[in-house]
Amino acid sequence: MARGSVKGNYFNIGDPYSEWCRDKKVYMIDMDAVGICKLCKTPLYLAETCFDRGQSFKATTTTEALARLSGLPSFLVFYSANENRKVESLRVTQLTPEKGKETLMLPESWFEVLELLQEQHYPHCLKKAVS
Numbered sequence: 001m002a003r004g005s006v007k008g009n010y011f012n013i014g015d016p017y018s019e020w021c022r023d024k025k026v027y028m029i030d031m032d033a034v035g036i037c038k039l040c041k042t043p044l045y046l047a048e049t050c051f052d053r054g055q056s057f058k059a060t061t062t063t064e065a066l067a068r069l070s071g072l073p074s075f076l077v078f079y080s081a082n083e084n085r086k087v088e089s090l091r092v093t094q095l096t097p098e099k100g101k102e103t104l105m106l107p108e109s110w111f112e113v114l115e116l117l118q119e120q121h122y123p124h125c126l127k128k129a130v131s
């Protein structure tokens with residue numbers, strides 16, 4: 001928000017590809033977060049993430065559509081951080097497969113959710129250790 005036009009505020013300043021697409025009217029968005037398996041890099045979830053300024057809305061249409069196409073869970077994550085850039089709390093809303101209610105979470109709780117997604121993936125992991 002520091003510089004640039006409204007156009008620059010909505011699309012990454014300094015990202016010539018985004019600007020080229022916009023000029024050509026072939027639209028694209030950046031994915032904020034694709035959670036991946038720590039071993040095989042398979043996608044585990046999709047997320048729209050945003051610094052928490054008390055807002056109640058962020059567009060999630062494309063993320064939800066992509067999540068449904070891929071069969072991945074998806075989330076809207078507003079996070080707050082302290083002056084040392086340490087995440088202190090998160091407001092998380094599950095978008096798919098079922099729309100959930102916004103939940104205020106501490107980082108440890110959100111970490112447990114992300115660990116659970118990793119654990120649920122392990123039986124299908126392409127690089128799991130053979131026992």
Ligand SMILES: [Zn+2]
Pocket residue numbers: 037038039040041042121122124125126127128
């Ligand atoms: Zn894996």
